[in-house]
Amino acid sequence: MSAPVRAALAALLAVACRASDPPADVPTGLDADVPQGLPVDAAAEAAVDTLVVDAARPDVAADVAMDAAPDAVLRPYDPCAPGAVRDLDAVGTRVGATTRVVADNRSVGRMGPLDAPCARGMVGHQVVFRYVPRTTTRLRVSTNDEATDARLDTVVFAALTCAPIPDGGAALGCSDDTGDPPRDHATTFVTDANVRAGEPVFIVVSGFLHATRELFESQGTFSLSVTEQ
Secondary structure (H helix, E strand, C coil), rough: CCCCHHHHHHHHHHHHHHHHHCCCCCCCCCCCCCCCCCHHHHHHHHHHHHHHCCCCHHHHHHHHHHHHHHHHHHCCCCCCCCCCCHHHHHHEEEEEEEEEEEEEEECCCCEEECCCCCCCCCCCEEEEEECCCCCCCCCCECCCCCCCCCCCCEEEEEEECCCCCCCCCCCCCCEECCCCCCCCCCCCEECCEECCCCCCCCEEEEEEEECCCCCCEEECCEEEEECCC
């Protein structure tokens, strides 16, 4: 087992101890590679990210990461549960035909059931917004805004229901990596068809799950805008 894998496994054990024992009882020296001062979920995920970086055997490292990951990393999260869906009309600011909100996905779980059709199996930390169009028209949906963290990689899609889209099923629109520098991994798309006035649309903002934070982040602050065209 390589040195990076051994170090990351030690970090994972330290994170698990912090999740179950009082802070005063946590042994020192084991978690030097894990960022300090983070919530348990974030610290555990950082340990997994560190583990996957073993360049010599990335396949083995990834398998070990999933087998050894604490429950905090793998605990499922339902962004469609009562109280989880955010009302964009209520929390957003409307100017002309555009409704905009600045939010983040730092406080939601990693694993969710809403797979993005344009990035199957690669998204997490999902936040759902419910939007009711005022006119029958197409919607332009975007996170390509200066208020979006430059390192945040968003994957966004829209659907008529807050539910998983089956294989072969279609969303109203889905996009990944269509931003402008320095936010190359932000997202912009226009729905493939008109939406109807008064009928809710569910917009799912997800983070792309990179193997390591050296690339881009899957959690952060984003600006979501919805424009009736």
